[in-house]
Amino acid sequence: xxxxxxxxxxxxxxxxxxxxxxxxxxxxxxxxxxxxxxxxxxxxxxxxxxxxxxxxxxxxxxxxxxxxxxxxxxxxxxxxxxxxxxxxxxxxxxxxxxxxxxxxxxxxxxxxxxxxxxxxxxxxxxxxxxxxxxxxxxxxxxxxxxxxxxxxxxxxxxxxxxxxxxxxxxxxxxxxx
Numbered sequence: 109x110x111x112x113x114x115x116x117x118x119x120x121x122x123x124x125x126x127x128x129x130x131x132x133x134x135x136x137x138x139x140x141x142x143x144x145x146x147x148x149x150x151x152x153x154x155x156x157x158x159x160x161x162x163x164x165x166x167x168x169x170x171x172x173x174x175x176x177x178x179x180x181x182x183x184x185x186x187x188x189x190x191x192x193x194x195x196x197x198x199x200x201x202x203x204x205x206x207x208x209x210x211x212x213x214x215x216x217x218x219x220x221x222x223x224x225x226x227x228x229x230x231x232x233x234x235x236x237x238x239x240x241x242x243x244x245x246x247x248x249x250x251x252x253x254x255x256x257x258x259x260x261x262x263x264x265x266x267x268x269x270x271x272x273x274x275x276x277x278x279x280x281x282x283x284x285x
Contacts, residue, residue, distance in 0.1 A: 113154035115145045142166035161187035176202040176272045182223040200271045247282035
């Protein structure tokens with residue numbers, strides 16, 4: 109059974125989402141507080157995270173940064189902040205989708221399923237690659253080193269800062285010339 113972590117400070121939205129996720133066969137964990145969200149994530153190891161941006165304690169961007177340091181679990185932002193800058197920041201920090209409120213629960217569930225299908229296909233590909241060869245977490249070329257395990261890119265001995273998704277894409281491209 110897949111697990112969904114729903115982090116939203118509105119108990120009505122959390123309960124609505126619980127009903128829809130339950131109906132689709134998910135085990136649902138809810139968290140109403142930004143301070144406890146990352147701890148809850150670590151304790152429950154969910155298959156997908158639905159994350160609000162505006163939370164008491166810590167905002168969704170901070171929580172997503174913490175999650176992305178240790179996991180590539182699918183994250184869908186569900187928030188009332190729907191301006192373009194927030195969407196861009198959310199996606200660049202590692203969100204797999206960004207859904208503004210108000211939202212249609214059926215559309216959200218369809219997006220969750222689509223993201224999970226892509227994630228599972230990627231996981232299967234990774235497992236096949238690691239079975240074929242000793243798949244390293246470091247790709248090295250003259251003047252370029254991409255270390256996915258440490259989320260570090262070094263170009264001509266200079267560290268380069270980049271969002272996690274860009275690093276993962278660069279690593280994938282470097283390991284699949």
